[in-house]
Amino acid sequence: MENAGPITVFMRSQNHPQSAGWMVRLKAHDSSFRATSRPERFGRVSHIIKKDGAFLRLQQGVSSESKTVFADLSEAQHMILSALVEIGIVGRNTR
Numbered sequence: 001m002e003n004a005g006p007i008t009v010f011m012r013s014q015n016h017p018q019s020a021g022w023m024v025r026l027k028a029h030d031s032s033f034r035a036t037s038r039p040e041r042f043g044r045v046s047h048i049i050k051k052d053g054a055f056l057r058l059q060q061g062v063s064s065e066s067k068t069v070f071a072d073l074s075e076a077q078h079m080i081l082s083a084l085v086e087i088g089i090v091g092r093n094t095r
Helices: 022-029 075-087
Strands: 007-011 034-039 045-051 054-060 066-070 090-093
Touching: 007 054, 007 075, 022 075, 045 075, 054 066, 054 075, 075 090
Parallel strands: none
Antiparallel strands: 007 066, 007 090, 034 045, 045 054
8 A cells, every 4th residue: 555645543432422342343343454543641641553564553631633644654553543543533634
């Protein structure tokens, strides 16, 4: 997959209806996914999603979407991102 520039993604807030059970939906999508979470300041949560040696790190806010910009993603990272978009926890903007 050719990288056309930075990719901006928005992780849904913890209060968003799509957030409920997103890790279970991800495992149902593909059982080889691993996700770990840890609390951050101001109620945010940091998530690391892994598959086949690749990983993405995203933050999730309590009541607002959290933006992450990826300058360069590998094919495996693109696959992780596509799965997160498919289950509805992440929105994507390629501008």
